[in-house]
Every structure is written in C-alpha cells, then in structure tokens.
Amino acid sequence: MLTVRDTIAKRRRFLYMADALAIVEEQQKWLAEAEEQEKENQRGYKNYLRNIADLFQETVEKLTPRLQKQSTFMREPFQVGLKLAATLRLLATGNSDQSLQYGFRVEASTICKLIPEVCKAIITVYKDKVLRCLKTEEEWKEVAARLSSRWNYHKCLGAVDGKHIAIMKPPNAGSYYYNYKGFHSIVLMAVADTNYKFIYVDVGAEGYASDGGT
Template sequence: MGREWLTRRQLHGDYDQLPQELNKEDSKGHRNFLHIYPELFEEMVERLMTILKTKDMKMRNAQEVGLKLAVTLRHLASGNYYPSLQYSFSLSKSSICRFIPLVCQAIINTYKPEVLKCPKTAEAWNNVAEQCASKWNYFNCVGALDGKHVAIKKPKGGGSLYFNYKKFHSIILMALSDAKYRFLFIDVGAEGGAGDGGTWQKCNLARAITYN
C-alpha cells in the first residue's frame, strides 16, 4: 500500500510526459531540462540500446533505455538526489540507484574514444597551443586547466583527507580543455583536502609532461 503511484509513471512521470512535449514544441526547453538537444538524446538512446536494454520480468516490464538515460542526465545536470528523482520520474529509488552507475559507465565506454582525445605527440600539443594563441591570444598555452569539488559522503576512516576548504567532503575532478572547449584530459579521485599543486603533481598528465 502507498506505492501505487509507481504504476502510473506513463501518466505522470517526467519522462513519459514533459520531454515528449518539449521535443515537439520547445527544443531549447528540452536542452534546459536534460542539457542536450532532442536529436542527440535520440542518438544516445540508439547507441546505448545494446548495452542497457534488459528483458521483461514476470512481475514487471523492463525499464526503457530512454527512461534510464533521461533520469541519469537529469541527475547529472541538476544534481537532484535519488529520492527527489523518484517522485519526478515515478520510479523507485532502488531502481535509480541500480541503473545510474550503469548508464554512466555505458556513456563513458561508448563516447570516450570519440570525444576525449588527449594529444600524445609534440605536433598535436603544438596544434592545441596554436588554437589557444589564435582564438584567445594566450601564447605557449596548451589548454585551460581547472578543478571541481564533487561532494561525497565522508569515507569511513577518511579523517580529514576529503574535507575541503569549502567545508564539505569531496573528491576532485580536474580537467583540461582546448581553445574550443573540448576536453582533452580528465582526472578524478584526488582527496578534497588536497591543494591545487598537490593534485596536479599526482595526476598522470603531470607525470607524462615531467618525464617526456
């Protein structure tokens, strides 16, 4: 008792109603909602289908790949917690907990070879530097580097390692992008309490530049 609303997802859930309307009437609204345009969303559903599609069970139908992707994108775009997402999409929190990590990994495996290409030769790095110089007037620059604190629960036995200067526990996502805002390198996992210099020195890119 009390969970019947989950059976009416197609009538009231955000995936079955709002995105479909936005797709037809307001593509910019669709982008604001999921942070991608409808055409890219459909492409992603098609490309992730073989990885994420599951079979129907006796007691319930399998969740659509489009639904899983929409929930994941909304979570990544808005930072909404699983309990909040369960009410807007009419899905149980346990289901969301299961499939969001799988969808994220599927996106990485499918798109990383295409969209995240770190230069490996001097000529490739020189091309990046030339773009920074011609587009932004930054000379001898091979990209824009910055970090982001990703909030986490305090790890067991972590002490103050992950407690950052903003007064919450986190891991650090550090990324390098080129002059056209394209990511070239990403490093995730440094303790939130680490400084910028220490985080940089420990990452693979810093070691590659130092020893090559």
C-alpha cells in the same frame, strides 16, 4: 481450492502489477512530454537535459544494447531514454535520488542503481572516441594554435580548472576528503580546449588537496 493465503498473495500480485503498469504509463508520458517540449522550447530542453534532442536520441540508440532489459511477466523494463535522462539530470544538477524520483516516477532506491549502470555504459561506448587524451605533438600544437588565434593565449595547451564532487565520508578517512568548503569530496580536474571540449580529465584526488597539490 484456494486458501486464504493464496487469495491474499494473488491479490498482492495483482495490485503490484497494477501499480507497476501505472508507473510505466507515467514514465512513457514523461518521455512524450519531453519530446513535445523539445519541439516547443529547444532552449529549455537543452537546459534541462544538457543535450540537444538529436544527440540525446543518438546516445539512447548507442546505449540501448547495453542498457535495455527484457520484459517479464511481472513488469516492463525502464526505457533507456528515461535512464539516460535521469542520469544526465543528476550529473547536471547534483540533485539527490530522493528529489529525482518525483520527476521521473522511479523509486530513489532504483535510481541509485541506475546511475552507475548508465555511467559505465557511457564510458564503455564513448571512451575510445570521446574520452581520450591527446597523444601526438601535432594534436597539442593544433590546440595551442586555436587558443592563440581565438583567445589570444599564446603557447597555451588548454584551460585548467577543478570542481569538488561531494561524496559520503569514506570509512577511516579522517580529514583527507574534507575540503575548505565544508564537506567531503573528491576533486575533478579538467583541461579544456578552445571549443570547451575536455582534452584531459583526472578524477579522484582527495578533497583536502589544494589546486596546486592536485
């Protein structure tokens, strides 16, 4: 015989599952709309996800073994495409988790856990092929030759620039991470070749440091 407590608990489980299924349907609808947008407006799709559809799908396939979770009795897992899209959108715009939750129908508390997971998977899958610094003299000479012929910069090994990545102030950090723009940050410094491809990246210098110091 069911008690009142059992009845309430059962009702809560039912409502939770109903809400979860509704959210999954909304997420699947978002992915379908994204695919439709790609067909109708490729430029807008690329601007939104900073990616073309074929490359996005290729990335999803490569990340799936590391990111796909198993279905359970209580809920369906988030699709890898949704995780990747939310991550790319955050990296491209710097939007907050609270802002992204409305676009992707995922709670902000969940998004903040998904982003590091997806970033780690991207690094693991692509680090040997993409995230590598040139090592041989011939590779650097090739970069210099392209910069010379295309941009008329002779004996140049790349274009250097930096960006302040906003962070929360670390404990007991004082002003080490407080930059001239008025917020706490770490510095991303990168070198790009003539095809706008990163050939060297350094992340983590304290925000107070100047370009020369970094």
